[in-house]
Amino acid sequence: MADPEQYRATFEMVDVDGDGQISPAELRNLMRALGQDISETRAIEVVVQADGDRDGRISLPEFAALMETYTA
Template sequence: MADANEYKATFEMVDVDGDGYISPAELENLMRALGQEISSTRAIEVVVAADGNRDGKISLEEFAELMSRSAL
């Protein structure tokens, strides 16, 4: 299990509306800000893949898991 506190600051920057979750639209905005084009469909696919509890958005804990897997 990843330590969510390691990723909290990054998560909060992505969570623009401050609701405690990353939506597909917020992920899309992040990728574009980083200079990476991403379609709305691909953003939804990434959220679905990271969304452990299937609520349609990424929580801090899910984000930490995604980031720790990506770092390997």
């Protein structure tokens, strides 16, 4: 299991409104900043995939788990 604290700094940069959650719009902004212009639909799909508690947003632990799948 991923240690959420190792992803906190990145998470906080993505969580622009500081509410402790990453929304599809914030994820999309991140991807744009990285040169990947993803659609709104794709951003929602990624959030749904990562959203373990089904609240429509990505928490820090969910973000850490998502990052582990991409770096493993």
